[in-house]
Amino acid sequence: MTTGSVEESQLTMLEPQPTSTRMLDWVSTLDHKRIGIMYILTAVFYLAVGGFEALLMRIQLAFPNNTFLSPEMFNQLFTMHGTTMVFLVGMPVLTGFANYFVPLMIGARDVAFPRLNSFGFWMFFFGAALLHFSFLTGSAPNAGWFSYVPLSSKAYSSLQGVDYWIIGLLIMGIGSVSGAINIFATIINLRAPGMSLQRVPLFVWMMLMQAILIILALPALNSALAMLLIDRWLGSAFFDPTRGGSAVLWQHYFWIFGHPEVYILILPGFGMISEVIPVFSRKPIYGYTFIAASSVAIVLLGYGVWAHHMFAVGLGMYADIFFAVGSLLIAIPTGIKVFNWTATLWGGEIKFNTSLHFAIAFLLQFVIGGLTGIMFAAVPIDWQLTDTYFVVAHFHYVLIGGLVFALFSAAYYWFPKMTGRMLNERIGILQFWLWVLGFNMTFMVQHFLGMMGMPRRVYTYADNPGWALLNGIATLGAVFMAVGTLVFLWNIFKSLHSGKIAGDNPWDAFTLEWATTSPPPPENFPVIPEVKSRRPVWDINHPEYADWKKEKTPEDKGRRGNLAKIAAWSFIASEAVFFLLLLVAYVVFNTKLMAPVGEASSPETLSDVTSSVLDVKRTGIFSLFLITSSLTFWVAERFLKAGKKSAFVFSLGLTILLGIIFLGGQVWEYTGLLSNGISINSDLFSATFFTVTGFHGIHVTAGVIALFVMLLMGLKGNLSSEKTHVFGAVGVYWHFVDVVWIAVFGIIYLGLLQ
Amino acid sequence: MSSYFDLTSSLWKWDSPIWLLVLTLTGMYFLLQRSTSGKRGAAFSVAMLALTLAYISPIGVLSDGYLFSAHVVQHLLLLLIIPLFLLLSLSESAMESLFSRPFMNRLGSVMAVPFLGWLSGLGVMWFWHIPSFCNASTVNYSLGIFRDATFLLAGLAFWWPVFSPVKRYHLNPSVAVAYLFSACLACTLLGIYITFTVISVCPAFASPVDRIGILNLLYDQGLNPATDQRLGGLLMWVPPCSLYVTAIMVVLKRWYADIETVPTSQTTANPGSLREAHQ
Ligand code: HEM
């Protein structure tokens, strides 16, 4: 993770490697464009898999009382279909496009962390493979893509399917966060001179927003998954109401991740549309600032509306009202964007090609999906329609009608850049109509089915009036979409062979990716073009109409920040959310024992129980060791900067020693508890206690290892003073671990908040 | 519900001493800011109106021992609305000259340190909702006044780095966004805690003393202590966050309008870069 890796990766690319095969070339690549393509291809593969699963379900549902699939099989299929489409298609294909295009669009020669990037890809790749291994055990996950407890708990899902689901998602989650940190740092740090953040193409801006969402939302899922895994494997009862746990907590955690997740999926789609529409209207985008700023609002509000997925739970009237209002609020910045895109088209010199066809269909279909979303925000409507096909219609309108159409639009737009050849327009239009027809046939009718009360996720239905017809139409539509996809693949193969040669900039487009060859060379740009506005390539190609002559945009002040620090801070931001939610779980489960509101609290309060098993004083002393280690670390950093090697080694060594002493204290405490028969599955206190302190211990251990590596580097003299920022980044992490401990100590040992 | 708006009912407290403060502030304002623009005058009126309502309207009466949720609304007015509009009502030039004096300048820069503003803004919220303090300040009149004063001052400190009339104290935009977003996160945590906890955060409200005989009315409207606390938690969470998001939009608008005619000038008068310079 050094800044030097940029040059290194270029060398690996440029050097001929006589012994390696083409395959090995790809597998070992650090080139962001190749990694991008690998993401996209893997996603397309899983699109086929998930699409096939969908087709099977549609065949089953084509007729009433059909027996093509068993109920058990149907459950596995809708679970794997949903999981696949969200985690194995939607997220990676977007990360793929981001990988390929973000560096090109900001005029960078590479991404910030090529190795981290490749790590992220392979985590995704193997996580996805692992998930599909579950089929070989004969029981794929079958509890739905949100795996609600108690269905997903050991008692009701005793086979390994859910375990594969958890582990697969955890691995891919780590990969996604790594990828997002890389994209985030790339955009913040590697922009070409002149490219102020206020000038980046909107796709880049949306990917920046998406990276923030991923960094801060995925840890919520990870913490929930960790707790579910501990429930399943170690017998704790976080989510088991019969033993004092809370099934609703799973829903909260899942949707704290889940709602931001839908924006993780759609914001990049917005970005793509915002690139395509201006180019084919021959105009700059209308209201750049509004689109950019309102996505910030979406990111922020997106964290506050999760409970609209839980209206049927019974959260209480006031909670329902607030979450309903929040959901309506978030629809505003989402909705007004549609006007921006329309206004961009308005009066433009429209080039109505396949890409723009898909973009305009996106607009119309996304509006429908947005409107049904607003309907759901009204609590009583939700109560009526939740868990029916109306929900299925809503999210497919935003996810297929929105995201997938945006992806097709982007594919037609960027394929020439990626391959050097144009996709065939006539085949493209054929694919477009197959998709528009198929998609609307399949999902429009599901609105009606939902209103008639057809429940989602049930393997068959009775022959109610009209249901057979509507379901038949839906299935036929799915066939159209499948054929459309085959047409698309055919188009790709044909065009790769004999498509029109694209040239550098076939669309006379505006942004920097078009200022280099198609496909771009490994180093992206021979010379980095000059950036003086939001449409640098337009400015270069049409100097007489250059944007910067007409409209001023904020200048680049040249601030870029330090890569290692950016990575460290974004990583700990992610970790902080993870620990925060574990601590919230602790508080939730350990205040329950108190008297309810209004009654005098009983003497048997929890803090008595706690202090009876925890030796607060002893742990307090060990905590002092950890906190002191932050101090010695700080001293070590000073010495490193001052170039005093032996003092540096001494204080760093002391830091490590203090960290190890703290860990020793934890081992002592654990053995004491375990030998007293208190283990993670004893009760909710012990479960939350061991989970929180255990994860913290793991982090301290990781920190000690990192410090140790630093110490070795210091001893060997590899830690030159210009590498102090790497050391500083480790320091950010180490201080963070300490801060977390202070919170843990306050909440668990001192019983604050109880 | 008509009784809330019945100005003669006991839910309105017309003889509140808050008038004294309002009058003093208004006097001072017109002395200091003779030539005030309409916008600023309006901002000032909003601040004064909010201040008055916080005490004389049912918000003030109910927050005095009856409803936790009203008590939260009062906090929000004192901490967020009134200081914000007060800052917006101050004219740039008058404040510019006031804060050009060395002492005032120091004060202004200290208040512009984001950590302090953040800590005071969020700190008062957390501090005054520790059950024993919350209770004491509700039961004890003068402690209550002290608490309200801390809310006002903390609010000024909180908004200063974002909306100070003197531009040089503004945080740099990315820091300002982080400042406001983390503030939203912190009040979300407190709000969620109060909403979902089964502990009575402010026991004084759990068994109100029925001073003016309206308890039955409240209970009839479903505002029993548990619901009331839940509502209070939600109020502590959603409205401030919405306000912070709005403020973030304002910051972004400034950022996008940040067009300088001199391209390469590294503006060092910026407190954000001041902080970096320290590191
Ligand atoms: C216009 C603003 C939107 C609002 C107000 C909204 C509201 C809602 C609500 C209330 C539900 C819960 C329905 C239920 O289960 O009873 C829901 C479900 C869903 N929404 Fe939206 N939505 C909006 C936009 C979006 C977007 C843009 C996406 C994705 C790109 C999306 C994806 C989903 C998904 C995937 C579900 C179903 C999750 C599941 O139960 O499996 N929504 N939406």
Ligand SMILES: [Cu+2]
């Ligand atoms: Cu949602």
